[in-house]
Amino acid sequence: MELTSTKEALLQMISVEEARIDSAVALQFKDGMRETTQGGEQTVLLDLRKVDFIDSSGLGAIVAAMKNLAPARKLVLAGLTPAVDKVFRLTRMDSVFKVYPDINDALAELRI
Amino acid sequence: MRVALAQVLKGLGPLGLNKDDIDNVELVLAEALNNIVEHAYAPDDAAGRITIKCMHQDNGLHLEIEDEGARMPDGLPPTGSGQDLCLAVEDLPEGGFGWFLIRSLATDVTYARVGAANRLRLRLAVGVSDQTP
Numbered sequence: 001m002e003l004t005s006t007k008e009a010l011l012q013m014i015s016v017e018e019a020r021i022d023s024a025v026a027l028q029f030k031d032g033m034r035e036t037t038q039g040g041e042q043t044v045l046l047d048l049r050k051v052d053f054i055d056s057s058g059l060g061a062i063v064a065a066m067k068n069l070a071p072a073r074k075l076v077l078a079g080l081t082p083a084v085d086k087v088f089r090l091t092r093m094d095s096v097f098k099v100y101p102d103i104n105d106a107l108a109e110l111r112i
Numbered sequence: 113m114r115v116a117l118a119q120v121l122k123g124l125g126p127l128g129l130n131k132d133d134i135d136n137v138e139l140v141l142a143e144a145l146n147n148i149v150e151h152a153y154a155p156d157d158a159a160g161r162i163t164i165k166c167m168h169q170d171n172g173l174h175l176e177i178e179d180e181g182a183r184m185p186d187g188l189p190p191t192g193s194g195q196d197l198c199l200a201v202e203d204l205p206e207g208g209f210g211w212f213l214i215r216s217l218a219t220d221v222t223y224a225r226v227g228a229a230n231r232l233r234l235r236l237a238v239g240v241s242d243q244t245p
Contacts, residue, residue: 022142023113023142023146023149053142056209056213060207063204063206066201066204067202083138083139091212092197
């Protein structure tokens with residue numbers, strides 16, 4: 001479960017370098033997020049552009065990551081592909097997370 | 113499990129389903145298989161067999177999934193109702209979405225205990241024949 005991270009003054013962007021966040025890797029994703037975000041203070045932008053599949057385990061792991069960062073830090077999502085977006089919409093989790101369809105909008109807004 | 117999913121999806125190729133429909137099949141199957149692995153086959157058990165059958169009919173794709181694990185409690189699949197999300201962040205659920213997703217995307221969900229096996233049947237309204245007026 002590969003995550004790449006870039007830190008700026010106001011945000012930490014974490015890109016998921018995998019095509020799937022499913023039951024096979026949900027735990028590694030959670031652990032990876034926890035490790036990568038440890039000790040930071042910025043809002044975390046999760047870049048999901050390469051992810052074309054998540055199931056309920058993947059969704060749960062993303063929720064867990066958000067809970068782990070709260071309350072001091074926010075987790076926002078960007079670049080949801082259609083199948084991933086569908087899972088968030090069906091479960092209405094798109095009302096819980098701030099979701100940016102376009103990562104450039106996310107970066108523009110978060111860098112202010 | 114990823115391999116099994118990929119094989120099933122590959123087998124659906126001839127149906128010429130659109131991506132949205134294929135995504136739905138993949139998600140429903142993934143959730144059903146997750147449930148079998150997590151609940152029917154407890155961690156200590158030896159690896160168990162799971163059989164997946166797909167049949168395309170006029171009213172959609174019929175899936176039948178059989179496993180030889182523990183029976184479903186109460187002999188009924190969970191209703192998986194949508195969860196209340198008007199919660200503080202720390203109280204948000206991290207699980208329990210699986211059956212909700214299955215129920216959202218599939219219809220005619222039935223479960224039967226057949227001898228020492230669980231049989232889950234469901235139908236997805238994909239690749240449905242056009243009705244002649």
